[in-house]
Every structure is written in structure tokens, then in C-alpha cells.
Amino acid sequence: MATPAKTPTVFAPWEDAAETPLIRFRNVTKRFGEFTAIDALDLDIYEKEFFALLGPSGCGKTTLMRMLAGFETPTEGEITLAGKNIVSVPPNKRPVNMMFQSYALFPHLSVWDNIAFGLRRSDMPKDEIGQRVEEMLRLTRLEKFARRKPHQISGGQRQRVALARSLAKAPKLLLLDEPLGALDKKLRHETQFELMDIQEKTGTTFVIVTHDQEEAMTVASRVAVMDHGKLMQVATPARIYENPANVYVADFIGEVNIIEGNATATGGECYDIAWAESQPVIHAQSSEPLAADARVSFAIRPEKINVTAEEPTDRPNKMRGRIHDIAYLGNISTYHVEVGGQIIKAQMTNSRRLARRSFTWEDEVWLSFTDTAGVVLTS
Amino acid sequence: MNFRRLFLIGLPYLWLLALFLIPFGIVLKISLSDIALAIPPYTPTLDFSEGLAGLGRFLAALDFENFTWLTQDELYWRAYLSSLQIAVVATLITLAVGFPIAYGMARAPDEWRPTLMMLVILPFWTSFLIRVYSWMGILGREGVLNQVLMWSGIISEPLTILNTNTAVYIGIVYTYLPFMILPIYATLDKLDVSLLEAAEDLGCTRTSAFWLVTLPLARPGIIAGCFLVFIPTLGEFVIPSLLGGSDTLMIGKVLWEEFSANRDWPVASAVAVVLLLILIIPIVLFQRNQQRQAEAEQ
Amino acid sequence: MRRFSWFNATSLTLGFAFLYFPMVILVIYSFNESKLVTVWAGFSTKWYGELLQNEAFLDAAWVTVRVAVMSSTIATLLGTMAAYTLVRAGRFPGRTLFSGMIYAPLVMPEVITGLSLLLLFIAIGLDRGVTTIVLAHTTFSMCYVSVVVSSRLMSFDRSLEEAALDLGCTPWDAFRSVTLPIIAPAVISGWLLAFTLSLDDLVIASFTSGPSSTTLPIKIFSAVRLGVSPEINALSTIMIGIVAVGVISASLISKRAAIQREREERQAAG
Numbered sequence: 001m002a003t004p005a006k007t008p009t010v011f012a013p014w015e016d017a018a019e020t021p022l023i024r025f026r027n028v029t030k031r032f033g034e035f036t037a038i039d040a041l042d043l044d045i046y047e048k049e050f051f052a053l054l055g056p057s058g059c060g061k062t063t064l065m066r067m068l069a070g071f072e073t074p075t076e077g078e079i080t081l082a083g084k085n086i087v088s089v090p091p092n093k094r095p096v097n098m099m100f101q102s103y104a105l106f107p108h109l110s111v112w113d114n115i116a117f118g119l120r121r122s123d124m125p126k127d128e129i130g131q132r133v134e135e136m137l138r139l140t141r142l143e144k145f146a147r148r149k150p151h152q153i154s155g156g157q158r159q160r161v162a163l164a165r166s167l168a169k170a171p172k173l174l175l176l177d178e179p180l181g182a183l184d185k186k187l188r189h190e191t192q193f194e195l196m197d198i199q200e201k202t203g204t205t206f207v208i209v210t211h212d213q214e215e216a217m218t219v220a221s222r223v224a225v226m227d228h229g230k231l232m233q234v235a236t237p238a239r240i241y242e243n244p245a246n247v248y249v250a251d252f253i254g255e256v257n258i259i260e261g262n263a264t265a266t267g268g269e270c271y272d273i274a275w276a277e278s279q280p281v282i283h284a285q286s287s288e289p290l291a292a293d294a295r296v297s298f299a300i301r302p303e304k305i306n307v308t309a310e311e312p313t314d315r316p317n318k319m320r321g322r323i324h325d326i327a328y329l330g331n332i333s334t335y336h337v338e339v340g341g342q343i344i345k346a347q348m349t350n351s352r353r354l355a356r357r358s359f360t361w362e363d364e365v366w367l368s369f370t371d372t373a374g375v376v377l378t379s
Numbered sequence: 380m381n382f383r384r385l386f387l388i389g390l391p392y393l394w395l396l397a398l399f400l401i402p403f404g405i406v407l408k409i410s411l412s413d414i415a416l417a418i419p420p421y422t423p424t425l426d427f428s429e430g431l432a433g434l435g436r437f438l439a440a441l442d443f444e445n446f447t448w449l450t451q452d453e454l455y456w457r458a459y460l461s462s463l464q465i466a467v468v469a470t471l472i473t474l475a476v477g478f479p480i481a482y483g484m485a486r487a488p489d490e491w492r493p494t495l496m497m498l499v500i501l502p503f504w505t506s507f508l509i510r511v512y513s514w515m516g517i518l519g520r521e522g523v524l525n526q527v528l529m530w531s532g533i534i535s536e537p538l539t540i541l542n543t544n545t546a547v548y549i550g551i552v553y554t555y556l557p558f559m560i561l562p563i564y565a566t567l568d569k570l571d572v573s574l575l576e577a578a579e580d581l582g583c584t585r586t587s588a589f590w591l592v593t594l595p596l597a598r599p600g601i602i603a604g605c606f607l608v609f610i611p612t613l614g615e616f617v618i619p620s621l622l623g624g625s626d627t628l629m630i631g632k633v634l635w636e637e638f639s640a641n642r643d644w645p646v647a648s649a650v651a652v653v654l655l656l657i658l659i660i661p662i663v664l665f666q667r668n669q670q671r672q673a674e675a676e677q
Numbered sequence: 678m679r680r681f682s683w684f685n686a687t688s689l690t691l692g693f694a695f696l697y698f699p700m701v702i703l704v705i706y707s708f709n710e711s712k713l714v715t716v717w718a719g720f721s722t723k724w725y726g727e728l729l730q731n732e733a734f735l736d737a738a739w740v741t742v743r744v745a746v747m748s749s750t751i752a753t754l755l756g757t758m759a760a761y762t763l764v765r766a767g768r769f770p771g772r773t774l775f776s777g778m779i780y781a782p783l784v785m786p787e788v789i790t791g792l793s794l795l796l797l798f799i800a801i802g803l804d805r806g807v808t809t810i811v812l813a814h815t816t817f818s819m820c821y822v823s824v825v826v827s828s829r830l831m832s833f834d835r836s837l838e839e840a841a842l843d844l845g846c847t848p849w850d851a852f853r854s855v856t857l858p859i860i861a862p863a864v865i866s867g868w869l870l871a872f873t874l875s876l877d878d879l880v881i882a883s884f885t886s887g888p889s890s891t892t893l894p895i896k897i898f899s900a901v902r903l904g905v906s907p908e909i910n911a912l913s914t915i916m917i918g919i920v921a922v923g924v925i926s927a928s929l930i931s932k933r934a935a936i937q938r939e940r941e942e943r944q945a946a947g
Contacts, residue, residue: 401797402794403793409796479692483688486682497928500924504873504920505917507877512703514699517698517699556695616787620902651788651792655785662784
């Protein structure tokens, strides 16, 4: 789930205080009548970033993007692009282009004319337009289809035309609204890598809206998880997954066990969490200091939990339970284990063939994990 | 931008105000005036040179006399009632004729449907007047129908059909049939065949599946078709004047005659106002049906 | 493969026989030699010849076509504007009244529309003639145009217009280069509808025409009130012929286009 390393030097402008962001949202609120779509939001996006807005439908991610494109005006607050307030700039005057969810290819124009559409509305000379269109066709491998109309090409090709059209004007910022939503799963995976490749080649800043967490994790340099018009967390995919800021993010991304309990400090960053009578406390670490006897949620991913038949000796946390259910997924198996009245999910890779698998329903097993395997969350 | 928006909204708006709403206001006003032997043939007329006093005198001279007259003269309320009766009966006959056609079209093989559709639309684009006229040659005493019936020996004396209410019914059913077929076909066409298979799977016979599934689902189309036939029929003028007889009473014809033959503009206007009041109920019901259908589709 | 059931085949045959029988009779009798329309006296095209000699009919036809072209063109402009306003302009003061005025003429009895317009023209002292008929026809047919165009606009993917704005179009430029080409078929069928309605109209034209501006339907109506006439049969046959050729070729063209498109889409997907 982690991003593949892109360049030898780590790309992380958000950690460099000297960098100025390309886009700044300052206290932006958007209301539609009574409904608040975006609620007093602050956000910085840096040049050359591949930034993902992730959240369930209705969380405000699309409104946020449409404000960048200029189709919605914020009710309050300001949005700056390269230091300039763009709130009152109409969409046709912004150095921002958008790739629409429906692709919005003009059905009456050929692929070539679709790509040239925006260029013809700039002051670019005619022969340069031709060169630029050919360049975009090469970039998206569409040379053979230039004369076709949108209905004469396949879904994947249409997606590439939409991308080429929105990139043709070399915008400072490219917005992608669920760009891969209409493609089937296999094509979507291939296209994700193609998108990353094109983003790198052109050096354009991409902001992508998606509800598909796997897609956001794969393509993005940073992910913003949104809910009810607020940012729940903005961080790299790895941090979002391994260090969720709150229960919402932990629960939204991937599978997780949430165990609620009371934390007691045991020195340093170490805490003991009492979560069920008759069960041993969980030893965990938290870099944030916790109040005495604080109510906390302990979040741990299933793959961080080991399932063994014998009691392990080398792990700080271990508990005994009974297998309630097994989901066999081929490469991995998820075990639903009942411990202290709660179902805890644990995942093991199936490195051995089926016949050698040792556990079955109602077996008594041991669950174990290290003291850094999970995170302690207070909200 | 704002000027353009103003122009875009304003031009059609002003046009409709000037040529739809204001004329209707004039009808309303004249319906409250009295007949006079003058040009224009009614009184009072609004004289702006007298200022506010003139307006006061003008308003004082308006009354409901013409409407009282409508209720007193038997001709008018009989005409309204007979229009309503003809419209209702004709609508039901059109439904009875149109539904099987729409149903047959919706159940026809796919490759036939565009042709059938075209065959329904073709009369729709053909002149209304000509389609009404075409029945005059068929229904007359020496018309094609009587000739065929006499020749085949079914009757010995020619039937009198033209210039009777029967001819009016035939004319209405014939000219408004496409308005009934098209909305019903549209709902039946959308009906998922697997619903009927499900009904049969759950124990319905073909016939009971038709009554329990097809008909309720076709209801919005049936209602829309009925209103599309009923509303224009009520004010119909051409069909009763060409196919109807002297005893065929329809309010559209009465209005026309009141206006052109009797030159009684105030009464003609009052007749129009009452006709419109009668039409408001079906129009509102029709609008509601259309809205519900649109919401159901979303 | 679905096939006709016995019941459906019967109802369709009877239904279409009913729809077409009167027109077929009309066409046959237009070629009748005899003046007596009900007696067949051999094939002849003489009534077509007489029709072409009849100055009054030719004048009326010319007036009708002029009125229809003018009124349908103005109605298409106004109706498209009205449709765009209703679907895209959002809220504005008096919107309810506006949409009411768009839909009301569709259900208004023709006698009332005609009467009210006549009273208006008299009140403002406008002489009745071609101008008044054009004004009257434009008013009711713009509403039909607006209904046709707005139903197309409602199914129109709004992101196409947004994409045009996003790529640098001004709102007017976006309308001209994207919206208009895509809704053009609806605008054209709106024009055709308005044109046909105008050609067809008897009642409103009777109220709003003057002595010098008799239209063809008025002429036909006053002729057929006296009874069936072979000349009118010939005229009707010509009009039916024009409509039939128009409708059949339009449906053939659209069918061919649909098949072509389907084939291309199948190729693209495969």
C-alpha cells in the first residue's frame, strides 16, 4: 500500500518551511442554503504534488475541487493560487484545467479537435497548436485515433483523450474528478501507474478526487481524508495507514481492530490499556502524552497480529481466544477470533498449501503483537 | 454577463406578457363589459385622458351581467354540459381504441418498432383539418361507407352519420388517437418484461399478470393520454363544425358563433372565461400526474 | 426473438387500418374523373391541373408558407432562449409566472387564444394581416419549441459546458461551440414542429387574419363547409404526400445513423 519510491531524494515540500505552497485555502467555508459543504477549511498544496482528496460521497471533496476549478465560489475565506487570490476569477481565466468524471468529451468533435479545443481559445499560433496536439497524442498513445469521434473509441481511450485535453494547455494545476471511476478494475490498475508516469513527465501539480482508498494510496504523494466538510487528516499514504490521527481515519482506510479501554502511564511513552476484565492489559506506546486514566481507542491492523497454536514467548502482548470465522482469500486468510467478548480480526499470509493449514473453526488460539504494532487514539 | 442574462430572460418573458397574459386580461375585462353599437362594440372603454376619475368610472361600469346571462340562457349551460359529455365519452373510446395499439407496439419485435412508431407519428404531422375533412367523404349519405354497406346488402337505405354526434365521436377518436397511443406506449415500452415473468413465476396467469402488473404500471401513461385527449376536445371547434349537425352543441362552436355571427364580444369573452375555469381542474390534475411521473423516474 | 402474438397482430392491423383508411380514400378520390366525389368515373389528374390554375388557392398557399417560415423562425429563437432560461438560469423573480406562461398555451383552447389575441390587436389598433398572424403563431409555437428544446437540455450532461468554460471559453462561446451543436437536432425539430403547427392552424389564423391575408387552412375550411370537393382532395393528397416523404425520409435517416453509431460503438468496445 505504500507509494513506490519516485526519486532518490525524498520529495516532501510540505516538511520544508521555506517552501511556499502553490495553493492555499484559508478558512474556506461553502454553504448551499442550509447545508454546509465545506466547513472553515485550511489546506496547502505544493507544486508538483500528486494530491488526493479522499472521502465518502457527500464529504465535500467534489465541492473543494469545483472551487479550485471556479465552478463554485466560497461563501467565506480565500483561495490563492501562486500567491494570487482566485476567488473571483471565472473558470475560463484560470490556469487550472479539469478532467471530468464523465470525461465530458465533446461528442460532435474528433479526438484531435477535442484536444485542440482549449488551445484554440488561447493566443497560441496555429502551427504550434498542431504540434502541441500531436505531442499530447504521443504522450497518451492516441496517435492512431486522432480522427475518430468519442463514441468510436473504447472507454480507456476516452479516458486518455480527456486527460490529453486537460493537459494540452499545460495548466499549473490539473484537477481529476474520479478519473478512473468508469474503468474496470484491471484497466484501472494499469491506468493508475500511467497517470503517475504522466504526472512525473509533465511536472504538473495534480489534485485527484476519489472515493477509492486504494487508488488514493497508490497514486498520491499526500492524501487528505475528508468527512462532513472537514479535513480529518492530511499526510503521506504511509502515515495515513500506519499513524492515523483519529478513529475515523483508522476505520476509513483499510481494515482495523478498534479496542476501547483506559490508559495508565507506565513510564516514558509506554502505557497499559485495560480493556476487558479477565483479559491482560495491552502494552502500547504513544508519542503524545495521555492524561491519567484517559479513555482511549487502541487501533491495530489485522496483519500486525499473529495467530499461533502455542503460547508465544517473545511477544509483549498475547491473548487467548477462539476462532469464530475464517475468510480464505487465497494469498491471505483473515481469522475472526473471539477474545473477551470482542471479535478481533487477524491476518496471516498463506505461505503454505491448503492441506498444511492448521487452524479450523472453534480452535483455541493465541493472538500476539508487539507494543509498537498499534496506535493509541484519543478521538 | 448580467446584461446578457437580462436579455435572455427578458425577451421571451416580455413577448409572453404582451401576447399571452395581457390579451387574456383584455378578455377578462371585456367579459365584464356591456355590448354597445359602437366600435369597439362594447362599453365602457378606458379613457386615459380623464385620469384617475376616468379609471373609477371605468371600474364602476364593469359588472357580472354577462355571467348571469350565461346561467340564465339554456343554450350556454347545455353547451358546456354537452361539451363535457362529448369530451368524456370520446376520451374513453379513444382509450379503448388506443390502448391495444400501444400494447401491441410495445410487445412487437424490436426491428418492427421504429416502423410502427413512424406510422403513428405520420398522421400527427399531417394537417388536422385534412384529417377531419377526410371523414366527410366517407360518412356522407353518398359516402364510401354507405356505398359499401349498401353494395354488400347489410342496409337498404343509406345511414345518416355525417352531421350527427356519432360523426363527431369518430372525428375526435380519429384525430386524437396518436395523443393517446404515444404516452401509453412510452410507459409500456419501459416496462421490464422480467416483472411479468416474476408475476407468472409467483403464480399469476397471463391475464391476471396483465391486470395486476401491466395495467397499474401503465397508469401514468393512461392518465396522461386521457388528459391530452380530453383537454383539447373540450374547446374543439373544427370537428363539430365539419362533422357535427346543427344540434351538436359544443362550446368552442358556440363561442365562435357568438363572436363572428352575433358580434356579441362581451358574451363571447364570458364564455371563454368560463371555459377556462372549467379547464383549470383537468390541467392541474394533468400537471400533477406529469410531475409525479417525472419524480418516479429519477 | 420476440414475435407478434395473434392478439397483438390483430389490434395493430385494425388500428393502423383505421388510422390510414380515410387518407387512402382521400388520395384515391383525388384521381377521380367525376365532379361527383362519390362516384368513380375513371382515373384522371385533371383536379390537380385545376388546382394549379386556381389563383385564390395559390395566393393563400403563398401567404401560409410566408407566415409559417417567419413565425417558426422567430418562435425557434424565442423558444430556445426560453428553454435555456428555464433549465439553466436558476432562480429569478417571476420564474413561476414565466414557466406558467410557457406551458399554458399548450393546453389553452385555440378559440380562446385566437379571441384574446384578436381583442389585443383591436385594442392597440393593429391592422389585421400577415403581421398579426405571425405574431399569433409565434406566441403559441414558441412554447412548443421551448418544451422540445428544454427536454433535450435537461438530459444534456452539464459537465460538457463546464469543460468548455474550463478550457477557456466565455459563457457565450461555450454556448455557441458546444451547447448549440449538441442540441441542434432538438432545435431543428422544434422549428419543424412550429412550422407544421403554423401551416396547420385554422382557428387562431381565422381570428387574427385580415381580408387580404387568407391562409390555406381558412380557404380549405370555407370550401369544405359546403361539402366534399375534388380540388380539395387533390390539395390534401399533395399535402399528405409532402408530409409522408418528410417523415419517412427523416426516420430512415435517423435509423441509418443509429445503426451506424451502434456498429462503431461495438467496434470501439471490442
